[in-house]
Amino acid sequence: MSCFLSKYADELAKNAAYIGTPGKGILAADESTGTIGKRLSSINVENVEENRRALRELLFTAPGALQYLSGVILFEETLYQKTASGKPFVDVLKEVGVLPGIKVDKGTVELNGTKGETFTQGLDGLAQRCQKYYEAGARFAKWRAVLKIGPNEPSELAIQENANGLAMYAAICQQCGLVPIVEPEILVDGPHDIKKCAEVTERVLAACYKSLNDHHVMLEGTLLKPNMVTPGSDSPKVAPEVIAEYTVRALQRTVPAAVPAIVFLSGGQSEEEATLNLNAMNKLQTKKPWSLSFSFGRALQQSTLKAWAGKEENLKKAQDALLVRCKSNSEATLGTYKGDAKLGEGAAESLHVKDYKY
Amino acid sequence: MSAFVGKYAEELIKNAKYIATPGKGILAADESTGTIGKRLSSISVENIESNRQALRQLLFTSPNALSYLSGVILFEETLYQKTSDGKPFVEVLEESNVIPGIKVDKGTVEIAGTNGETTTQGFDSLGARCQQYYKAGARFAKWRSVLKIGPNEPSELSIQQNAQGLARYAIICQENGLVPIVEPEVLTDGPHDIQKCAAVTETVLAAVYKALNEHHVLLEGTLLKPNMVTPGSDSPKVAPELVAQYTVTALRRTVPPAVPGIVFLSGGQSEEEATLNLDAMNKLEVLKPWTLSFSFGRALQQSTLKTWGGKKENVGKAQEAFLSRCKANSEATLGKYGGGSAGGLASESLFVKGYKY
Numbered sequence: 001m002s003c004f005l006s007k008y009a010d011e012l013a014k015n016a017a018y019i020g021t022p023g024k025g026i027l028a029a030d031e032s033t034g035t036i037g038k039r040l041s042s043i044n045v046e047n048v049e050e051n052r053r054a055l056r057e058l059l060f061t062a063p064g065a066l067q068y069l070s071g072v073i074l075f076e077e078t079l080y081q082k083t084a085s086g087k088p089f090v091d092v093l094k095e096v097g098v099l100p101g102i103k104v105d106k107g108t109v110e111l112n113g114t115k116g117e118t119f120t121q122g123l124d125g126l127a128q129r130c131q132k133y134y135e136a137g138a139r140f141a142k143w144r145a146v147l148k149i150g151p152n153e154p155s156e157l158a159i160q161e162n163a164n165g166l167a168m169y170a171a172i173c174q175q176c177g178l179v180p181i182v183e184p185e186i187l188v189d190g191p192h193d194i195k196k197c198a199e200v201t202e203r204v205l206a207a208c209y210k211s212l213n214d215h216h217v218m219l220e221g222t223l224l225k226p227n228m229v230t231p232g233s234d235s236p237k238v239a240p241e242v243i244a245e246y247t248v249r250a251l252q253r254t255v256p257a258a259v260p261a262i263v264f265l266s267g268g269q270s271e272e273e274a275t276l277n278l279n280a281m282n283k284l285q286t287k288k289p290w291s292l293s294f295s296f297g298r299a300l301q302q303s304t305l306k307a308w309a310g311k312e313e314n315l316k317k318a319q320d321a322l323l324v325r326c327k328s329n330s331e332a333t334l335g336t337y338k339g340d341a342k343l344g345e346g347a348a349e350s351l352h353v354k355d356y357k358y
Numbered sequence: 359m360s361a362f363v364g365k366y367a368e369e370l371i372k373n374a375k376y377i378a379t380p381g382k383g384i385l386a387a388d389e390s391t392g393t394i395g396k397r398l399s400s401i402s403v404e405n406i407e408s409n410r411q412a413l414r415q416l417l418f419t420s421p422n423a424l425s426y427l428s429g430v431i432l433f434e435e436t437l438y439q440k441t442s443d444g445k446p447f448v449e450v451l452e453e454s455n456v457i458p459g460i461k462v463d464k465g466t467v468e469i470a471g472t473n474g475e476t477t478t479q480g481f482d483s484l485g486a487r488c489q490q491y492y493k494a495g496a497r498f499a500k501w502r503s504v505l506k507i508g509p510n511e512p513s514e515l516s517i518q519q520n521a522q523g524l525a526r527y528a529i530i531c532q533e534n535g536l537v538p539i540v541e542p543e544v545l546t547d548g549p550h551d552i553q554k555c556a557a558v559t560e561t562v563l564a565a566v567y568k569a570l571n572e573h574h575v576l577l578e579g580t581l582l583k584p585n586m587v588t589p590g591s592d593s594p595k596v597a598p599e600l601v602a603q604y605t606v607t608a609l610r611r612t613v614p615p616a617v618p619g620i621v622f623l624s625g626g627q628s629e630e631e632a633t634l635n636l637d638a639m640n641k642l643e644v645l646k647p648w649t650l651s652f653s654f655g656r657a658l659q660q661s662t663l664k665t666w667g668g669k670k671e672n673v674g675k676a677q678e679a680f681l682s683r684c685k686a687n688s689e690a691t692l693g694k695y696g697g698g699s700a701g702g703l704a705s706e707s708l709f710v711k712g713y714k715y
Binding site for chain 2: 198199200202203206207209210213214219249251252253254255256257258287288289
């Protein structure tokens with residue numbers, strides 16, 4: 001093969017395929033300490049370890065919710081945390097068939113000479129870190145590359161640097177037994193239309209898969225986490241069916257069938273928008289050799305967070321809100337979502353923050 | 359889109375999809391004058407226009423054979439030829455719902471500084487030529503790029519040159535209404551094993567699809583004509599199931615689902631080998647978002663040629679031989695080939711070292 005067959009090859013393929021199980025998806029709960037701080041402050045909760053732990057316990061023990069998840073992405077701190085009764089989060093997840101994942105990138109840095117374009121750091125010592133994470137129970141990893149649309153963006157430099165970074169990260173993960181989620185996020189910021197987003201997405205994804213091939217990554221043991229193809233944030237919205245058409249077409253033109261699943265990021269979409277768009281994609285009658293699912297952060301947690309507001313007495317309400325979103329998105333992966341989800345407060349709220357930094 | 363959507367977009371998509379119809383495939387009858395000369399001389403027939411015309415007439419008027427074909431690739435001379443009753447070959451094909459195609463490359467030339475690696479020529483006036491061919495009834499084109507496996511081959515230079523060449527040819531075709539068949543043939547010559555062929559094929563195909571993306575080629579209006587993944591010619595053969603597995607894996611890793619069909623070249627395989635391998639691929643229980651069919655030259659015509667021997671009285675029998683191979687390959691595209699349509703002739707290896715079209 002042109003791909004490097006790591007000793008973990010079979011396990012990687014098995015885990016990647018499992019994460020793509022129809023009806024399931026990923027909860028992205030890997031907000032860094034700084035980022036989770038912003039979320040907590042939005043509900044007037046102090047950003048201390050106990051509160052971060054409490055929030056994640058709320059999520060991971062929500063009754064009935066985890067059956068709709070195949071994986072949860074964790075931040076490093078969370079990988080080693082436990083429930084209040086002392087059970088490691090990793091065990092809580094594994095017991096219900098949810099694979100623990102780990103964010104391994106170390107954020108973005110500006111590319112010199114560009115107009116605010118970035119590359120992602122985190123390659124130093126990555127292999128050692130991955131080995132440690134594997135020992136701690138992680139079975140997949142995530143690395144976020146970011147590109148933007150502008151008059152001269154994304155530049156060829158930004159595309160190449162980010163594609164290359166993703167490919168190197170992916171190859172290292174596979175050598176250490178972690179399924180790499182490849183995430184080339186094209187920010188929604190801007191006044192561009194959906195055609196422009198489609199064009200850029202196709203160009204970026206083509207570069208990613210060329211790089212992955214160059215770096216001998218085994219596609220069967222990877223996942224893709226792309227943006228949906230939508231109009232820019234300063235442009236009029238379009239129907240979910242239109243988003244579905246443009247998105248799936250872009251993927252058909254760039255993502256090889258060997259990739260078992262595509263797990264979309266939600267960007268700045270509201271919880272309901274993200275679910276409706278995912279649903280429309282799964283209803284589309286066209287060639288889709290990969291399953292289409294979710295890897296949502298904000299779009300799974302927004303109303304949960306608001307319902308919780310940091311108060312223990314709101315625990316049940318908050319967990320119910322999470323269950324609603326998980327179930328809705330599960331149905332969306334099957335194209336059976338009827339849009340009748342009991343909308344929690346904030347489910348229709350846009351989660352777009354300009355120039356969003358994790 | 360990142361794809362060029364010109365005035366022919368819908369037609370290209372429709373034609374590419376039609377060519378990829380399950381149960382049908384392509385007859386590659388586009389041998390250049392020089393190459394067909396070799397074929398004719400192998401059956402002691404003189405290489406003159408009337409004999410070239412007679413051979414193609416034999417093929418295109420074979421009773422019932424055309425129902426198994428969705429396209430025929432022609433050489434320029436043939437595009438303008440007629441039957442002995444005066445009917446243009448193009449019409450003969452169109453009447454049986456077979457789309458005429460045209461070879462548009464002008465052969466390979468060596469890349470200086472490499473160890474016998476080549477690039478393909480044919481860009482001069484390609485657009486204008488395509489327009490002419492479209493007027494004459496052609497609706498798809500073919501351009502053959504060649505790569506070889508060696509200790510240091512294929513080189514990055516050769517891969518890039520050929521990928522860029524294929525992409526440039528493809529977009530020019532699409533601008534002029536012809537569905538481009540993209541053919542990056544990795545020659546079978548050599549002592550390498552099937553894993554090596556797989557690795558090279560994957561690398562080459564990844565480069566080709568990157569180039570097609572850069573050149574804004576509309577993938578839904580293209581077809582791919584790759585080699586099957588096999589051991590080298592100097593290596594022991596393997597079972598069709600293995601060829602199928604390695605080949606389909608390589609394609610799943612590199613060919614975007616937007617491509618409607620993959621039509622294999624037969625390389626030096628015998629008629630029967632090629633059919634068995636194609637059949638094994640279609641029997642494989644794995645997700646394949648493109649149809650897998652044939653674009654065979656030698657592997658469809660070999661026993662037909664021998665049976666004909668250039669003699670009028672053999673035409674009927676030769677046409678039966680041709681029908682037999684067409685039907686066998688049609689079944690292979692559906693994974694329903696039962697074997698046994700091989701005469702002794704069908705099992706003869708057609709491998710010629712360093713084969714030049």
